[in-house]
């Protein structure tokens with residue numbers, strides 16, 4: 001066991017601080033005594049999930065509230081300031097990485113954060129100190145939702161929304177509670193998707209929006225499906241498990257802020273002293289380590305240019 005240093009550099013502030021004092025940092029001590037920043041942990045969340053959490057925050061301050069002040073940085077959007085001032089936010093939805101803020105005037109704010117955009121919320125008189133570029137500000141009497149650094153922002157009517165170039169290409173959102181396992185099963189067997197390999201399909205946002213790279217590995221593992229299998233060749237039971245795991249694993253990860261293993265297994269692993277980053281997944285980034293179910297060694301493959309992790313024993317049956 002190496003010596004544990006108490007002073008480490010926070011990735012957010014670049015200051016060396018005692019690890020017990022720095023709220024920004026999640027420390028973990030593996031054989032290298034490395035530490036990871038909380039934001040790096042969050043960056044592992046799939047796109048839809050990250051956006052879902054941001055949408056929850058924004059909804060908590062804007063839903064059913066009247067806007068008393070509206071700001072748009074892009075000049076092309078300033079013509080909407082008057083129409084939206086005094087309007088009420090009626091819904092906030094996500095579609096993959098896109099967020100839709102709907103107003104009672106019939107207009108919708110479409111925002112896609114790409115890599116750098118971020119929503120923040122604050123009390124109206126306590127704006128965050130940041131060097132980021134403010135793109136949109138929606139103020140209620142007491143709070144505000146602020147969008148920084150995003151470039152893909154539009155205000156759309158319902159008909160423009162229905163024809164939107166990005167949204168029309170997206171499949172249903174994995175966090176949309178209206179989507180059922182039967183819907184996912186139908187989609188798996190749809191002519192557009194049935195002959196694709198599962199490894200490629202589960203990164204395609206037109207199949208299901210919001211499935212990111214780590215969920216791909218975790219869903220296939222939970223369903224016992226090999227990444228080379230195709231919806232048209234796997235047996236009926238595997239197809240059913242895939243449909244259910246697509247939703248259950250994604251929703252569990254969203255609910256627990258990033259756990260795909262069962263709560264029970266997470267608890268057991270925590271008791272053994274494994275930190276969050278090492279007990280959250282069944283297979284993702286666990287190559288060379290034993291499978292929690294069968295003790296076979298987890299393997300890493302590269303599929304669609306991204307790392308995919310699987311158990312060769314638990315996920316052998318549906319290879320086709």
Ligand SMILES: [Zn+2]
Nearest residue numbers: 291294311314
């Ligand atoms: Zn296994």
